[in-house]
Amino acid sequence: MNGAHDMGGVHGFGPVEPEPNEPAFHAEWERRAFAITVAMGATGEWNIDMSRFARENRSPADYLAKSYYELWFAGLEALLAARRLVSAEELAAGHARGNTRPVKRILAADEVDQVLSRGTVAVRESATRARFKPGDRVRARNLHPGGHTRLPRYVRGHLGTIERVHGCHVFPDSNAAGAGENPQWLYAVCFEGRELWGAESDPKLKVSVDAWEPYLEPA
Amino acid sequence: MSSIHKAEPHEHDHAHGSELSETELRVRALETILTEKGYVDPAALDRLIETYETKVGPRNGARVVARAWSNPEYRERLRKDATGAIASMGFAGRQSEHMIAVENTPKIHNMVVCTLCSCYPWAVLGLPPVWYKSAPYRSRAVADPRGVLREFGLELPDETEIRVWDSTAEVRYLAVPMRPLGTEGFSEERLAALVTRDSMIGTGLPKSPAEAP
Numbered sequence: 001m002n003g004a005h006d007m008g009g010v011h012g013f014g015p016v017e018p019e020p021n022e023p024a025f026h027a028e029w030e031r032r033a034f035a036i037t038v039a040m041g042a043t044g045e046w047n048i049d050m051s052r053f054a055r056e057n058r059s060p061a062d063y064l065a066k067s068y069y070e071l072w073f074a075g076l077e078a079l080l081a082a083r084r085l086v087s088a089e090e091l092a093a094g095h096a097r098g099n100t101r102p103v104k105r106i107l108a109a110d111e112v113d114q115v116l117s118r119g120t121v122a123v124r125e126s127a128t129r130a131r132f133k134p135g136d137r138v139r140a141r142n143l144h145p146g147g148h149t150r151l152p153r154y155v156r157g158h159l160g161t162i163e164r165v166h167g168c169h170v171f172p173d174s175n176a177a178g179a180g181e182n183p184q185w186l187y188a189v190c191f192e193g194r195e196l197w198g199a200e201s202d203p204k205l206k207v208s209v210d211a212w213e214p215y216l217e218p219a
Numbered sequence: 220m221s222s223i224h225k226a227e228p229h230e231h232d233h234a235h236g237s238e239l240s241e242t243e244l245r246v247r248a249l250e251t252i253l254t255e256k257g258y259v260d261p262a263a264l265d266r267l268i269e270t271y272e273t274k275v276g277p278r279n280g281a282r283v284v285a286r287a288w289s290n291p292e293y294r295e296r297l298r299k300d301a302t303g304a305i306a307s308m309g310f311a312g313r314q315s316e317h318m319i320a321v322e323n324t325p326k327i328h329n330m331v332v333c334t335l336c337s338c339y340p341w342a343v344l345g346l347p348p349v350w351y352k353s354a355p356y357r358s359r360a361v362a363d364p365r366g367v368l369r370e371f372g373l374e375l376p377d378e379t380e381i382r383v384w385d386s387t388a389e390v391r392y393l394a395v396p397m398r399p400l401g402t403e404g405f406s407e408e409r410l411a412a413l414v415t416r417d418s419m420i421g422t423g424l425p426k427s428p429a430e431a432p
Contacts, residue, residue, distance in 0.1 A: 005335055005336060006334065006335055007334050007335075007354055007357040007358040008334035008335075008357070008358065008360075008361045008362065008385065009358065009361060009362045010354070010358040011358070013353075013354040013355040013358050013359070014355050015355055015370050016350050016353070016355045016356045016359070016367055016370045016371070017350060017353075017355070017370075018348070018350050018370075018371060018417075018422075019348065019349060019350065022348050022349065023272075024271050024272045024276075024345065024346050025268075025272070026349070027243075028243075029242060029243040029246040029247070031268045031272075032246050032247070032250050032264070033246050034267070034268065034271075034346075035263075035264035035265075035267040035268050036246075036249065036250050036253055036259055036264060038267050039253075039258075039259040039260070039263055039264055039267065040253065040258065040259065043258060048389075052335075052336055055336070056335075056336070063223070064222055064223060064354070065222050066222055066223060067222055067223060068223055068337065068349065068352045068353075070222075070242060071223065073242070073245070073246060073249075076249070077245075077249070080249075085256075085258065086249070086252055086253070086256075090252050091245075091248065091249070091252070094247075094248035094251060094252070095251060095252060095255060096252050096255035096256045100256045100257070103258050106257065106258060106259070106260060107259070107260060107263045108260050108262075108263055109260055109262035109263040109265070109266045111263070112263050112266040112267055112270065113266075113270070115313075116267075116270060116275075116312050116313045117311055117312035117313075117342075118311075118312055118313075119311065119312035119313040119314070119315065119316040119342075120313070120316065121316050121317075122316065122317065122388070122389035123317065150335060150387045150388060151387070152334050152335060152385065152387060154334075154361060154362075164319075166317065166388070166390055169317075169388060169389060170389075172388075186388055186390070188319075188384075188390075196361075196362075197362055201362075202363075202364075202365060202381065204377065204378065204379065204380045204381060205364065205365075205380075205381050205383070206380065206381070206382050206383070207361050207382075207383045207385060208382070208383070208384050208385065209385045209387045210385075210386070210387045210388035210390050211387070211388075212388070
């Protein structure tokens with residue numbers, strides 16, 4: 001979706017403000033929101049692409065008004081509601097009510113280290129050959145899907161060069177929609193600053209994005 | 220009220236903010252519900268928090284960079300198979316399943332961003348800082364990286380190519396800064412003490428030996 005999350009090139013947000021000796025979390029509720037989000041992710045009731053879409057799928061005003069962990073929390077609430085794992089009545093009461101549907105799995109404390117160190121691998125076996133190779137010129141397609149996508153607006157329609165072939169990866173556009181992993185070849189595609197930002201751009205700038213094959217056409 | 224387009228609120232800012240109290244209450248209520256339903260194990264939640272507050276952080280990445288600086292074979296492995304090279308030091312997993320190391324040279328400076336959300340190599344750098352997740356960095360890193368670097372106090376020569384990596388997939392990038400001058404004969408441990416988090420994102424440089432404690 002063309003949402004407020006897709007921020008590359010947007011003006012007006014002001015300077016970057018680094019915080020010296022920044023802690024991992026800035027409040028207790030951030031710790032808890034982080035932990036319940038990761039733990040619920042481990043239940044297997046949704047995948048990472050669905051999580052990302054749940055965070056970004058809101059009005060630009062709402063997205064920009066929320067802090068980072070507020071977005072995580074809003075995304076978690078949306079996923080729990082959509083899957084009927086937590087009801088509005090329960091949220092209002094602050095307690096569980098009535099029947100509880102079992103989830104696929106529950107993350108136990110003694111599994112945490114192993115689950116974190118294993119991660120979730122996105123590479124899949126491929127039935128097809130990669131269409132592009134390093135050095136090939138490609139154009140990012142002019143796509144504007146209403147659902148989840150990982151092709152930032154600032155590269156759409158622009159010419160770039162294949163720099164690396166990463167392998168065949170789970171395709172977020174399908175995976176977020178519950179339409180299966182639909183693995184696709186993934187490439188690092190390099191764009192010149194002037195191609196993206198015009199003649200006034202820094203002449204020594206190059207920007208890469210990781211782009212799945214359906215995002216690209218030969219040029 | 221803070222939001223993603225500014226720095227996030229600090230703990231002491233919360234005390235009087237009714238909106239944040241509302242968030243605090245809602246998070247607490249949801250955690251209670253999920254616990255009562257048996258969907259989350261409270262001990263697992265504590266373990267998750269403890270892991271990223273005390274165990275997994277940028278010192279992991281610093282050890283990887285220090286080894287690359289001092290061991291040519293390791294550096295070669297990091298170039299060819301960063302995921303494997305990093306895993307061989309015991310750092311692997313969530314948000315670092317597919318790693319690529321991008322090396323700075325006298326001609327090229329690498330810088331990493333996630334314009335669409337907050338993708339970041341957790342296993343080697345820990346959780347991302349607020350500025351990395353904020354709108355100012357996400358919007359400008361790809362269009363005006365030199366301006367962003369100046370806000371970090373870093374002025375690069377005009378002829379240095381700036382190479383920005385926008386982490387739009389599950390691939391995670393680790394910038395490998397150049398080894399500081401005057402560090403000949405340093406042990407890996409001494410070298411690692413020079414490697415800052417920001418130098419591995421590309422918004423900073425390693426410390427010089429004179430700056431090290």
